[in-house]
Amino acid sequence: MKLILPDHEVLILEHDPAPVEQVLLEQGINPLEVIVTRNKKMISEDTVIEADDEIRIIRIAHGG
Amino acid sequence: MNPKHLQPDVPECSLCADPAVVYQRNAGRHLCGAHFTADVELRVADTIRTRRMIIPQDRVAVALSGGKDSTALLLLLSQLLPAWQDVRLIAITIDEGIIGYREETIQSAERLTRHLGIEHHCISFTDLFGDSLDTVLKGRETQACSICGILRKKALVVGAQQAGATKLATGHNLDDEAQSVLMNVFRGDLPRLVRNSGAGSSGKFIPRIKPLSLISEKEIAMYLMLNDAWNELPECPYTHHALRREVRSMLSGFEYMHPGTMLHLMESKKKIERYCAGSLISAPLHACRECGDPCSGDLCQVCSLLRSLGK
Numbered sequence: 001m002k003l004i005l006p007d008h009e010v011l012i013l014e015h016d017p018a019p020v021e022q023v024l025l026e027q028g029i030n031p032l033e034v035i036v037t038r039n040k041k042m043i044s045e046d047t048v049i050e051a052d053d054e055i056r057i058i059r060i061a062h063g064g
Numbered sequence: 065m066n067p068k069h070l071q072p073d074v075p076e077c078s079l080c081a082d083p084a085v086v087y088q089r090n091a092g093r094h095l096c097g098a099h100f101t102a103d104v105e106l107r108v109a110d111t112i113r114t115r116r117m118i119i120p121q122d123r124v125a126v127a128l129s130g131g132k133d134s135t136a137l138l139l140l141l142s143q144l145l146p147a148w149q150d151v152r153l154i155a156i157t158i159d160e161g162i163i164g165y166r167e168e169t170i171q172s173a174e175r176l177t178r179h180l181g182i183e184h185h186c187i188s189f190t191d192l193f194g195d196s197l198d199t200v201l202k203g204r205e206t207q208a209c210s211i212c213g214i215l216r217k218k219a220l221v222v223g224a225q226q227a228g229a230t231k232l233a234t235g236h237n238l239d240d241e242a243q244s245v246l247m248n249v250f251r252g253d254l255p256r257l258v259r260n261s262g263a264g265s266s267g268k269f270i271p272r273i274k275p276l277s278l279i280s281e282k283e284i285a286m287y288l289m290l291n292d293a294w295n296e297l298p299e300c301p302y303t304h305h306a307l308r309r310e311v312r313s314m315l316s317g318f319e320y321m322h323p324g325t326m327l328h329l330m331e332s333k334k335k336i337e338r339y340c341a342g343s344l345i346s347a348p349l350h351a352c353r354e355c356g357d358p359c360s361g362d363l364c365q366v367c368s369l370l371r372s373l374g375k
């Protein structure tokens with residue numbers, strides 16, 4: 001699966017299908033601090049993502 | 065039909081058959097985008113009503129930085145207020161003068177108010193205090209948030225007074241409020257923990273209201289994204305000096321591991337307020353000898369700060 005991180009870095013992961021939440025935690029990301037989209041559509045943290053999915057992770061916290 | 069409906073890996077909304085965008089852990093249910101949006105609007109309306117934040121004939125000044133929280137606040141209020149009697153909205157933006165940061169958010173605020181047809185006032189630190197925040201902070205960067213906070217509050221009050229506002233609404237969300245509780249506990253600052261500047265406070269100030277105080281930061285970001293109002297804006301360059309940044313990260317970790325932590329903190333604050341009612345002796349208010357604003361000492365916090373900055 002292809003992960004686009006909040007800083008726009010792209011990661012290609014060899015990963016079995018897994019819930020978004022698990023993938024985020026493996027990347028050291030707190031699921032409460034991000035929004036995740038698949039094909040530009042927002043998905044919940046228990047959605048199972050698959051090998052051919054492109055996932056964008058958007059960080060929500062901003063100061064000021 | 066969306067083929068994703070047929071796939072077991074996409075959870076469905078608990079209220080309809082559409083794909084879920086969120087699992088609400090406290091309520092134990094999935095919601096689709098439309099039901100999530102309706103849920104946020106209902107909870108904000110409920111907060112306003114039950115706390116009597118807005119009453120008929122109010123003129124509500126919304127502190128609009130152009131960031132996500134204040135943008136969501138203005139959108140939600142403009143959506144909800146037609147149901148209230150004769151209530152008017154005005155937006156007030158403070159330009160602190162932070163190069164490379166504030167320009168974009170001010171443009172975003174201008175676009176939003178134009179789109180919604182809402183009267184918009186912009187007040188700059190330079191006009192009000194004689195210098196931009198960047199200039200004031202030279203050599204004092206570690207005090208950025210406290211200095212900015214004091215001056216920004218004053219600027220908002222001036223803006224609200226000039227606009228004839230009866231309420232000043234800010235976009236503080238549940239995360240902000242829970243962080244503040246914890247920060248005041250860490251500092252041992254009980255008076256600040258129980259201080260009330262809300263809709264029921266004394267008539268000397270324009271009451272401040274926080275209609276988003278029970279909506280989490282993530283829910284606000286989701287609401288904006290689902291309503292095509294999400295902008296990725298730059299982060300304030302001074303936040304890396306802030307204690308709040310550390311508290312935010314720690315509390316967010318606790319909330320993830322122990323859902324409901326932030327709400328429990330807010331409930332604790334309410335209980336402490338009740339226990340303290342009448343037992344904290346607050347100093348009588350005088351008029352500041354420089355500006356005339358109500359304050360507990362000889363000089364108000366703003367004049368005292370300006371003096372220490374050599375103004």
